[in-house]
Amino acid sequence: MAIEVSIPTILRNLTDGAKTVEGEGGTIGELVTDLDKRHPGIGERLVEGGALRRFVNVYLNDEDVRFIGGIDAPLADGDTVTILPAVAGGMR
Amino acid sequence: MRFDSLLDSLGRTPLVGLPRLSPSPEVRLWAKLEDRNPTGSIKDRAAWYMVEQAEKDGRLAPGRTILEPTSGNTGISLAMVARLRGYRIVCVMPENTSAERTQLLRMWGARIHYSPAEGGSNEAVRVAKRMAEENPDWVMLYQYGNPANARAHYETTGPELLADLPEITHFVAGLGTTGTLMGVGRYLREQRPGVQIVAAEPRYGELVYGLRNLDEGFVPELYDESVLTTRFSVPAEAALRRTRELLDQEGIFAGISTGGTLHAALGVAARAVRAGERADIAFVVADGGWKYLSTGAYEGTLEEAEARLDGQLWA
Numbered sequence: 001m002a003i004e005v006s007i008p009t010i011l012r013n014l015t016d017g018a019k020t021v022e023g024e025g026g027t028i029g030e031l032v033t034d035l036d037k038r039h040p041g042i043g044e045r046l047v048e049g050g051a052l053r054r055f056v057n058v059y060l061n062d063e064d065v066r067f068i069g070g071i072d073a074p075l076a077d078g079d080t081v082t083i084l085p086a087v088a089g090g091m092r
Numbered sequence: 093m094r095f096d097s098l099l100d101s102l103g104r105t106p107l108v109g110l111p112r113l114s115p116s117p118e119v120r121l122w123a124k125l126e127d128r129n130p131t132g133s134i135k136d137r138a139a140w141y142m143v144e145q146a147e148k149d150g151r152l153a154p155g156r157t158i159l160e161p162t163s164g165n166t167g168i169s170l171a172m173v174a175r176l177r178g179y180r181i182v183c184v185m186p187e188n189t190s191a192e193r194t195q196l197l198r199m200w201g202a203r204i205h206y207s208p209a210e211g212g213s214n215e216a217v218r219v220a221k222r223m224a225e226e227n228p229d230w231v232m233l234y235q236y237g238n239p240a241n242a243r244a245h246y247e248t249t250g251p252e253l254l255a256d257l258p259e260i261t262h263f264v265a266g267l268g269t270t271g272t273l274m275g276v277g278r279y280l281r282e283q284r285p286g287v288q289i290v291a292a293e294p295r296y297g298e299l300v301y302g303l304r305n306l307d308e309g310f311v312p313e314l315y316d317e318s319v320l321t322t323r324f325s326v327p328a329e330a331a332l333r334r335t336r337e338l339l340d341q342e343g344i345f346a347g348i349s350t351g352g353t354l355h356a357a358l359g360v361a362a363r364a365v366r367a368g369e370r371a372d373i374a375f376v377v378a379d380g381g382w383k384y385l386s387t388g389a390y391e392g393t394l395e396e397a398e399a400r401l402d403g404q405l406w407a
Contacts, residue, residue, distance in 0.1 A: 015324045033376075062325050063322060067320065085301050085303050087214050088214045088312070
């Protein structure tokens, strides 16, 4: 089950510079475990104590996973996952 | 409608139906036209409430200087209020914002201090906090953490929406300071317990996320996740496409962030249609398109417009 994962600039030192990588898993948590095997160190940058880190946002098909089960959010083949740092954003 | 002054005319904006973009008579979209405020954006509400509260608290008195990290609308609103109430204002703004913003801020008398483009508004917040320490007599209203920002929407935007649309099932707005979503969200949840509160967060080019480390990330102090039902990340391409659809199909000339909000609103509308549920979805038109003309968002193909927008803060 292939999931396409978009990696933010700040974590690309762990993916040999790749902007998107592939991973596998039935949930976001399993996906992170799989990503950590392929790109050692990425897991602890994303998850701490069984939950997403405060300044990490993970989107499943553009929806924030914190609202659809967090790291237990289920994944399906062909889903896209986007990882982004939390920022203040734009034109406020 | 007659008012004693410009500030008195704030709010009470129209809520208009979108007969062409609504998927069916049972699933309807409604646009809250916040560009019909004194300086043309929803930020007039928060700016006025924050200044009024600071005056009540004795933090602000004529002749004082307001400092605010803002790349646009809040600064423009604050500059207007400052001019009318007798304050000076300094805005800290990322250098990669549209030319109109600088012109508008100067026009209302604001002084502008540019912060580096890299890091976007995060960097502007950091610079402003440093300047506040260096200038202890300046007053930073700090829209990201000022409860009066959310209260403006709890006391005005929320009640206006419920009065115009008692059958409301969803509220969708852009997520920035989170003030609109927190204020309207809390009010509507009290009045309509089943209501869904949906955030549309702009997804920028990589430059904006160029933090030095993840610990430099930023979550506004006002943000309370429990108020939201869900939150969508909207790429620039989708925001641009929806901005144009809103113009082409409904005649509404809105800013680009509104396209992002409409994208999320159409997403929840499609879910309601699939579930066979009735829905009355209100979303916020945060401002008009005028300030974004120089970005090229409204000309040429979508691909061209998207390329021009890359690296800019579009919402």
